[in-house]
Amino acid sequence: MxxxxxxxxxxxxxxxxxxxxxxxxxxxxxxxxxxxxxxxxxxxxxxxxxxxxxxxxxxxxxxxxxxxxxxxxxxxxxxxxxxxxxxxxxxxxxxxxxxxxxxxxxxxxxxxxxxxxxxxxxxxxxxxxxxxxxxxxxxxxxxxxxxxxxxxxxxxxxxxxxxxxxxDPSEAVVPVVFVPAEPLLTETARGLLPRTVPHVDAAVNAGRAALLVEALTRRPELLLPATEDRLHQEYRAPAMAGSVQLVGRLRAEGVPAVISGAGPTVLALAGGGDADRIARLAGDGWAANRLELxxxxxxxxxxxxxxx
Structure with a gap:
């Protein structure tokens, strides 16, 4: 060349x-x-x-x-x-x-x-x-x-x-991110993952991931069940306990919330009318930002x- x-x-x-x-x-x-x-x-x-x-x-x-x-x-x-x-x-x-x-x-x-x-x-x-x-x-x-x-x-x-x-994600979906003050290395988060997981957990995640494609593109009302995870978030809790707790609190309120990537940011997939209300749910210690897709x-x- x-x-x-x-x-x-x-x-x-x-x-x-x-x-x-x-x-x-x-x-x-x-x-x-x-x-x-x-x-x-x-x-x-x-x-x-x-x-x-x-x-x-x-x-x-x-x-x-x-x-x-x-x-x-x-x-x-x-x-x-x-x-x-x-x-x-x-x-x-x-x-x-x-x-x-x-x-x-x-x-x-x-x-x-x-x-x-x-x-x-x-x-x-x-x-x-x-x-x-x-x-x-x-x-x-x-x-x-x-x-x-x-x-x-x-x-x-x-x-x-x-x-x-x-x-194309649905235009009804509005991301809200909750960013903590302290960072977390991806290598640290990945190091907490087990080498194997129970078959039942893998099966649940496969079904939820398939559902998430439909929920995020066409039926956002299904985002709460579609974002359920059993493969990585709980295993990473020792490195980001506050993030996992916030995910739990938001989901208990009916908000589709997950750990963003390796964390520790929390991502909520809100409806347009709920985004500002959801951004106020985290409390002190979090920078809440409503973003566009x-x-x-x-x-x-x-x-x-x-x-x-």
Missing amino acids: AHPAFRAAAVRVRTPATSANLGPGFDALGLALGLYDDVIVRVAESGLHIDIAGEGADSLPRDERHLMVRSMRAAFDILGGQPRGLEVVCANRIPHGRGLGSSSAAICAGLMAARAVTSGGEARLGDEALLELASEIEGHPDNVAACLFGGFTVAWSDGGSVRAIRL DREGASVLPVTGVSR
């Missing part, structure tokens, strides 16, 4: 927050949310310069260790070669370590930006290959599929390849007008 040519103009990529699992759909189901990170990338003559504002500004590395930069490098390798230098400006709004897909947003932003600054990038790295690479970097496809494609996604592996389909996924936008 010939060494690629790079565009002189900067590109801007916007990536949405995501919530994975949605209760029973462990490592398979994802939902894109209307909370966004923005990144502007320009190919430079030499070096690597990273500017970060917002979430992670005081903690994220500003060198080759940055997850978005590592993702860009992986994409450039596939696209035919590395640029001489890069200038990167990040405006981060997705909370880190809260189960809202901040790592997937960074990965997808890096891959999309690398493709966008490379002449002929889309022909060399199509959407299916982008999903494959993002899943490889992230380790599982649920968040990255929703981040890339928007809406409600179902992702799976088939013969070693990753696949995903996108569905994102239906576009990761996108390349005009560079002007990025707010920090």
Whole structure:
């Protein structure tokens, strides 16, 4: 493959927050949310310069260790070669370590930006290959599929390849997220999962995950039973007792509530008229935010007008 040519103009990529699992759909189901990170990338003559504002500004590395930069490098390798230098400006709004897909947003932003600054990038790295690479970097496809494609996604592996389909969630569904002050590492949450689960629990989750596809797209009145989980939330309770308790309190009130991804954020899938009331149910210690559903996924936008 010939060494690629790079565009002189900067590109801007916007990536949405995501919530994975949605209760029973462990490592398979994802939902894109209307909370966004923005990144502007320009190919430079030499070096690597990273500017970060917002979430992670005081903690994220500003060198080759940055997850978005590592993702860009992986994409450039596939696209035919590395640029001489890069200038990167990040405006981060997705909370880190809260189960809202901040790592997937960074990965997808890096891959999309690398493709966008490379002449002929889309022909060399199509959407299916982008999903494959993002899943490889992230380790599982649920968040990255929703981040890339928007809406409600179902992702799976088939013969070693990753696949995903996108569905339109019902417009009656309004996400409300309850974000705690303290983060939780995904590795910590995953480390609490057992190697095996009872057959009856697996059977319940399979039925609920199937029901959730219908409930989230066409019959939101079924969301409460459809979001029941027996595979991961209770096992993770020792690392996020307050989150699991909040899920229980909300569900007792008839609210379809789940742990968002690996937690500790709690996601409620409200009806439009109930969203503001539900946002007031958590009490102290939680930042409750009513969000829109994102239906576009990761996108390349005009560079002007990025707010920090």
